[in-house]
Amino acid sequence: xxxxxxxxxxxxxxxxxxxxxxxxxxxxxxxxxxxxxxxxxxxxxxxxxxxxxxxxxxxxxxxxxxxxxxxxxxxxxxxxxxxxxxxxxxxxxxxxxxxxxxxxxxxxxxxxxxxxxxxxxxxxxxxxxxxxxxxxxxxxxxxxxxxxxxxxxxxxxxxxxxxxxxxxxxxxxxxxxxxxxxxxxxxxxxxxxxxxxxxxxxxxxxxxxxxxxxxxxxxxxxxxxxxxxxxxxxxxxxxxxxxxxxxxxxxxxxxxxxxxxxxxxxxxxxxxxxxxxxxxxxxxxxxxxxxxxxxxxxxxxxxxxxxxxxxxxxxxxxxxxxxxxxxxxx
Amino acid sequence: xxxxxxxxxxxxxxxxxxxxxxxxxxxxxxxxxxxxxxxxxxxxxxxxxxxxxxxxxxxxxxxxxxxxxxxxxxxxxxxxxxxxxxxxxxxxxxxxxxxxxxxxxxxxxxxxxxxxxxxxxxxxxxxxxxxxxxxxxxxxxxxxxxxxxxxxxxxxxxxxxxxxxxxxxxxxxxxxxxxxxxxxxxxxxxxxxxxxxxxxxxxxxxxxxxxxxxxxxxxxxxxxxxxxxxxxxxxxxxxxxxxxxxxxxxxxxxxxxxxxxxxxxxxxxxxxxxxxxxxxxxxxxxxxxxxxxxxxxxxxxxxxxxxxxxxxxxxxxxxxxxxxxxxxxxxxxxxxxxxxxxxxxxxxxxxxxxxxxxxxxxxxxxxxxxxxxxxxxxxxxxxxxxxxxxxxxxxxxxxxxxxxxxxxxxxxxxxxxxxxxxxxxxxxxxxxxxxxxxxxxx
Ligand SMILES: Nc1nc2c(ncn2[C@@H]2O[C@H](COP(=O)(O)OP(=O)(O)OP(=O)(O)O)[C@@H](O)[C@H]2O)c(=O)[nH]1
Ligand SMILES: Nc1nc2c(ncn2[C@@H]2O[C@H](COP(=O)(O)OP(=O)(O)OP(=O)(O)O)[C@@H](O)[C@H]2O)c(=O)[nH]1
Ligand SMILES: [Mg+2]
Ligand SMILES: [Mg+2]
Numbered sequence: 001x002x003x004x005x006x007x008x009x010x011x012x013x014x015x016x017x018x019x020x021x022x023x024x025x026x027x028x029x030x031x032x033x034x035x036x037x038x039x040x041x042x043x044x045x046x047x048x049x050x051x052x053x054x055x056x057x058x059x060x061x062x063x064x065x066x067x068x069x070x071x072x073x074x075x076x077x078x079x080x081x082x083x084x085x086x087x088x089x090x091x092x093x094x095x096x097x098x099x100x101x102x103x104x105x106x107x108x109x110x111x112x113x114x115x116x117x118x119x120x121x122x123x124x125x126x127x128x129x130x131x132x133x134x135x136x137x138x139x140x141x142x143x144x145x146x147x148x149x150x151x152x153x154x155x156x157x158x159x160x161x162x163x164x165x166x167x168x169x170x171x172x173x174x175x176x177x178x179x180x181x182x183x184x185x186x187x188x189x190x191x192x193x194x195x196x197x198x199x200x201x202x203x204x205x206x207x208x209x210x211x212x213x214x215x216x217x218x219x220x221x222x223x224x225x226x227x228x229x230x231x232x233x234x235x236x237x238x239x240x241x242x243x244x245x246x247x248x249x250x251x252x253x254x255x256x257x258x259x260x261x262x263x264x265x266x267x268x269x270x271x272x273x274x275x276x277x278x279x280x281x282x283x284x285x286x287x288x289x290x291x292x293x294x295x296x297x298x299x300x301x302x303x304x305x306x307x308x309x310x311x312x313x314x315x316x317x318x319x320x321x322x323x324x325x326x327x328x329x330x
Numbered sequence: 331x332x333x334x335x336x337x338x339x340x341x342x343x344x345x346x347x348x349x350x351x352x353x354x355x356x357x358x359x360x361x362x363x364x365x366x367x368x369x370x371x372x373x374x375x376x377x378x379x380x381x382x383x384x385x386x387x388x389x390x391x392x393x394x395x396x397x398x399x400x401x402x403x404x405x406x407x408x409x410x411x412x413x414x415x416x417x418x419x420x421x422x423x424x425x426x427x428x429x430x431x432x433x434x435x436x437x438x439x440x441x442x443x444x445x446x447x448x449x450x451x452x453x454x455x456x457x458x459x460x461x462x463x464x465x466x467x468x469x470x471x472x473x474x475x476x477x478x479x480x481x482x483x484x485x486x487x488x489x490x491x492x493x494x495x496x497x498x499x500x501x502x503x504x505x506x507x508x509x510x511x512x513x514x515x516x517x518x519x520x521x522x523x524x525x526x527x528x529x530x531x532x533x534x535x536x537x538x539x540x541x542x543x544x545x546x547x548x549x550x551x552x553x554x555x556x557x558x559x560x561x562x563x564x565x566x567x568x569x570x571x572x573x574x575x576x577x578x579x580x581x582x583x584x585x586x587x588x589x590x591x592x593x594x595x596x597x598x599x600x601x602x603x604x605x606x607x608x609x610x611x612x613x614x615x616x617x618x619x620x621x622x623x624x625x626x627x628x629x630x631x632x633x634x635x636x637x638x639x640x641x642x643x644x645x646x647x648x649x650x651x652x653x654x655x656x657x658x659x660x661x662x663x664x665x666x667x668x669x670x671x672x673x674x675x676x677x678x679x680x681x682x683x684x685x686x687x688x689x690x691x692x693x694x695x696x697x698x699x700x701x702x703x704x705x706x707x708x709x710x711x712x713x714x715x716x717x718x719x720x721x722x723x724x725x726x727x728x729x730x731x732x733x734x735x736x737x738x739x740x741x742x743x744x745x746x747x748x749x750x751x752x753x754x755x756x757x758x759x760x761x762x763x764x765x766x767x768x769x770x771x772x
Contacts (some may be wrong), residue, residue, distance in 0.1 A: 061375045064556040067366060133579060133607070134440030134552070142472075164607065165444075165480035166473040173472035218582040253438065255372035255556025257584040278439065281525040283558035306439070306470070 053078075056096075059327055063286035064255050069293045073099055097320050104292050104299075104316045113300060113313055116147035119245070124156070124202035124210045126235060126242035128195070130228060130265050131249035133216030136277035136303055138167070140249055141211050142174030143311035144301065148209045149178050156181035156205065158198025158212035160191045160231060171213050177308060181207060191215065191227065192234040199238040212243070219264030228268045247300065249275045252285035262291045271295075277303030280310070284326050285319075360405050361386045371585035371624045374560045377594045381416075385409055410621050417590060417617035422599045424574065425545040426460065430509040431516040432542055436535055436570060437550035438562060439523030442578035444474065446550055446604050447520040448481035449612040454516055455487055463514040465505040466491040467498035467538065468522035478520055485609050490517070498522070498534065499541040506542060519544070526565030539570050547572040548601065551592055553580045559588035560595045567596040574601035577615065581605040589620050656755040660707045660715040663747065667700050702735060706743055709733040718747065 053074055060070040076099045118125035127144075129137045138161070145155045157175045159182070161167035168184050175182035183201040185194050195212045202210035214231060217224035235242045248271040250258050265271050276288050279302050288299055299314040361382045368378035388408055424433065433450065435443045447464060454460040464482050466489060468474035475491050482489035490505040502519050509517045521538060524531035539547060549572040551559060566572060575596075577589055580603050589600060600615040621627075649666070652658045707715060709732030714720050721729075721744055730737045 058375055061369055062557045064372075064558070067370055132554070132582070134442060136440060164477075165484070166476035169476045170471075170473035177472075218579065220581070220583045251440065251552075251554075253552070253556060253558050253562075254554045255559075255584070255587070256370060257372070257554040257582065258556075260583060278525075280527075281438070281558070282527055282561045283556065287556060 060286065063284035063323065063327060064290075065286035066256055066259065066290040069103075069290040072293065073103065076103075093324070097317075097324065100289060100320050100323075101316050104289060104320070115313060116144070116151065118148065118153070118209055122241070122244060124199070124207045125244055126199055126202065126210045126212070126239065127245045127247055128160075128212045128214065128232060128235065128243040128269070129247050129249060130214050130269055130271070131216060132218050132251075132261055133164075135216065135249045135251040135254075136275075137161075137216065137249045138170050138174065138213055139306065140247075140275050140277060140301065140303055140311065141171065141213050142178060143303070143308055145174065145178045145180050145209075145211060146308045147311065149180055153208035154181065154206065155209045155211070156183055156198065156202050156207045158194055158201070158210060159184035160194045160198070160212045161215040162187050162189045162191050162194060163215040167213075167215065181205060192231045195231045196234040196238045199235050199242055203239065219261050219268075225264060225268040228265075232269050245272045246270060247273050247275055248297070249277060250288065250291070252276050252278045252288070253281060253283040254287060256287065256290075258287040259291055259294065262295050262297065266295060266297070271297055273298055273300040275299070275301040275303065276314070279322075280304045282326065284323055286323070288319075357386055357389045357405075361389070364405070364409055367625060368587060368590075371587035371626065372554075372556050372559075372591075373587035373624065374557055374591040374595075377560070377591050381412070381590075381594070385412060388412070406625070406627075409625065410618075410627075413590065413621040413624065414617045417593050417620055418599045418615075422574065422601060424548070424601055426454065426458075426516045428545045430463070430506065430514055431460075431546070432506065432544040433516065433518045434539060434542065434544040434547040434570075435518065435520050435550060436547065436566060436572065437523060437576075438525065438552070441523065441550045441552045442576075442604055443523065443550045444468070444477050444481065444520050445607065446548075446576055446578060446602070446612075447478065447518050448485055448487075449604060449609055450602070451482075451487040451518050452485040452609045453612050454518075455485070461513060461515050462487050463505065463509045463512075463517045464489045465502055465517050465519045467501050467519050469496045469498055469501075470522045474520075474522065481609070488514070499537050502538055502542045526562050526569075532565070532569050536569050546574070548574050548576050549598070550576045550578060551588055553577050553586040553588060554582065554584040555588040557591075559591045563592040563596050567598065572598060574599050576600070576602045576604060578604040580613075581611065585624050585626060586620065587624050590624055650758070653751075653754045654758045656751065658751050658754060659718055660710060660747070664704065664707050664715075667704065702739070703743060705733040706735060706740060718744070718751075 056074055056077070057070055060073060061067065065073070073096075077095065080095055080099065113119060129141055131137050141157060145157055148155045155178070157171055157180060159168045159171045161171070162185070168187055172182050172184065181201070183194070183198045185197065191214060198210055198212050201207070212231070212235070214228060215224075217228070219225060232243060232246065246269045248262060248265045250261065254261075262271070262274075274288065274291070274297055276285050276299055279285055291297070292299060299319075302312050302314050302319070304310045304312060364385060365378045365382045368381065369375055373381070385405075385408055389405060392404070392408065425431065426433070435447050435450075437443050451462040451464050454462045464478055464487055466475040466478045468478075475493060479489055479491065490501075490508050492501050492504065495501050495504075498521065502517075505517055505519070508514075519538070519542065521535060522531070524535060526532065547570055549563065549566050549570075551563065555562075563575075575589075575592055575598055577586065577600055580586065592598075593600060600617075600620075603613045603615050605611045605613055649658070649662055652662055706729060709729045710721075714725060714729075726740045726744065727737055730740045733740075
C-alpha cells in the first residue's frame, strides 16, 4: 500500500526523480523486459517489427485494455514511428506512455480535477453513485465524504441502497467514521423516495454536499436500471439540476464487461464521471483506458485500498506510469 | 457472436477448400479468430494462446477439417470439445464430511463471498438435508457481520458471531466447538475479502485454514473478472490450496472467460455458479454451457430454463419439441419475443438464443428493437406465420407494403429467421444439448 501512496500521492521533484531512476534501473535489469524489447526493435527504424507489435499487444491485452483500444494504440505507435523515424532508445517507453495519456486526454473533454473540491458551485452539491454489485460504491462514498469533510464541508450521505443485506448499516458506519450527516428511511423502502428526501435533508440542514448511495445492480436487469432512472429523476424533482454528478464505480479487476456496464449505466442515468477502485491489487485497470476511449466520461477518482484515506484524484500521467510499473513488475 | 465466430471461421476457409497445400495457413487464420474471440471474452491472453496452439495441432491432426463441407464448424466443435474437457467433465460435489464438515469461503473483495455463504447454507439445508451453521469471520468490513446476520435470518440458518472478538481464527474455532455441542453438521465460514498481494491478510487466511482444517475450501471469483483472474487464482491457490471454485454474478452478460483462465491455471474444479442476489440463485457448474457462453454461442438451454421460469413447462416443452422437429415458426418466435419482453432482462436473454445475436447485433436492445420484427410478423397471414416456407416473393412484397419496411429488410429478416431456426435445430440435436436437457429435468 505504501507503494501506491508513493505512486499516487502528491510528489515533490525529488521523489519523482528517484522514481524515474528506479524505473530506469528496472528497465536495465530486465533485459527481456517489455520496454527493452520494444526499444531494440524500434530504434532507428521506420517500421516496427511484428514481434514487437505482438509483444505490445500482449502487454496491453493482459492489462484488460481490450482488443479495439489495443489496436488503436498500436496504430498510433506505428504512425508515430513512421513519422519520427529515428528514435532515441530512451524515448521509446515515453512514446507509449504519451500515446496512452493522449488517448485518455482526447476523450476526457472535462478538465482533470486537481483536488477533491466539489466541481459545482451549488449548495448542496449532489452526487449519485451507481455501479454493478460489489465494485466499491459504498466504500468510495465513505472515502469521498471524508475528503469533503476534511475540507470543512458539511456532508450528508443518503442510504439509497435499501435492498442488499445490511447496506444501510454499512453506510451508516461509514458516516459515523467520517463524522458526517446520515439520512436513511431504513431497509426495503423506496430508494427514489430516499434520494428525494436526502436532497431535501441536505437543503434543510445547510449541507454543502449530499451523496446518495444506490444498490449494486447488473446492467442487464432492465427493471433495476429503470429504477435507477427513477431515483435520478426524483432528485431532480426535488432540486432541479441535481444530481450534479452521477458517478459510475468500476472495479479495476473487471474485464471487458466494464464497457457494457459503462454503456448501460450511461443510458439509464447519464453518467458524468467514473471512479476506478481496487487499484491496490495486481489488476491494472486497463479497461478504463478502453472506456475512456469509447465514452466521453472522465475518470475522477481511484480507490487504492479499503481505508478511509485511500482514495485519490485521478491523474492521467500517474495512472499510466503506475500502469506500466505494474506491467514491468509482473 | 456464435454466428460471428463460425462465420469468421467459415470465411477463413472460403475458397481454399480442396486446395490441400493451404491447410496450415488456413487453420492458422481460423485459430487466430478463435484466439480473438477468447480474449474478447476475457480469457487470459497467454492461456488463449496456449489453448489455440493446442487446437491448431488437433485440427492439423484431424484430417476431416478441410474435407468437411463446413470446416469452420468442425473447428468450432474441436474448440468446444476441448474447452468442455478442460473445464471439467463431471461436476464435482463438495466435501461436507467430518463432525462437523467445515467449509471455508475465500476470495477478493466484493466477489460475493458473504452472499454465497448464505446460498450454500440454504442449499445444504434444503437440498441436502443438512443442518448448517454460518460463521461470521469478516471482522473488518463495516457491517459485514450484520450482513451475514440478515442473510441467516432470511434463510433461517443460525449464525455464530462474536462482535467483541477481532481474531477470525478464534471465532472459527469457537464456532466449530459450538457446532459440535449444538448438533450442527456443517459450518460455513465467511471471511473478509482480501487481495493476493496483501501479505498480512493472506497470512490470516492461511492461519484460519490451518486453525480449522476445513473439509472443503472454496475460492469465490466474480465472473466479470478480466485478465487478472489468473494471478489471483494462482496466488490464493499457493497459499491455501483450495478445493474448488465458485463463479459469481453469472446472471449478467459477461462472457466469463475467467472461468477458463482459472480452471486452466490451477486445475481446480468449478463447483458452483451464482446467478443472482437472492438466496435460491445457486447452480452447479455446467462446462458445456460455460464453453458456449465464452465462445458467445448463445445458450439455448439457459434460455429455455429462463423461459420455463416464466411460462409453464408445457409451453417450454412445446417450443423445445418444435425446435427439435425443425418446426419453429413465426408464431413461436413472436411468442418468445413477448415472453422475453416480460422477463425484462432483455439483452442477456436475447443473446442466449443461438443465432439471435446476429439479428440484433447493431441494435441497442430495448423493446423498440423488436418493433420492426414484430411489425413484419404482424403483417403476415396466419398461414404464413405458421408456415414460414410459404413466403415467396409476392408474399414478401405484400408484407413489405403492410408493415412499411422495404423488401430488402423483409428478405433479410426471413433469411436470418431461417438461419436461426436451423441453428436451434442443429443444437437441439447435438450431444451436448441432450446431456444438458437431461440434466435440466429436475
Ligand atoms: N482493496 C480494495 N478494496 C476495496 C476498494 N474499494 C472497495 N473495496 C472493498 O470492496 C468490497 C465491496 O465494497 P462496497 O463498497 O461494499 O461495494 P458496493 O459497490 O457498495 O457493493 P454493493 O452495494 O453490494 O453492490 C468491500 O470489502 C470494500 O472494502 C479499494 O479501492 N481497494
Ligand atoms: N447479480 C448478482 N449479484 C451478486 C451475486 N453474488 C453476490 N452478488 C452481489 O454482489 C455484492 C457483493 O456481494 P458480497 O456477498 O457482499 O461480497 P463479498 O465477497 O462478501 O464482499 P466482501 O466481504 O466485501 O469482500 C452484493 O451486492 C451482492 O448482492 C450474483 O451471483 N449475482
Ligand atoms: Mg453498497
Ligand atoms: Mg463479505
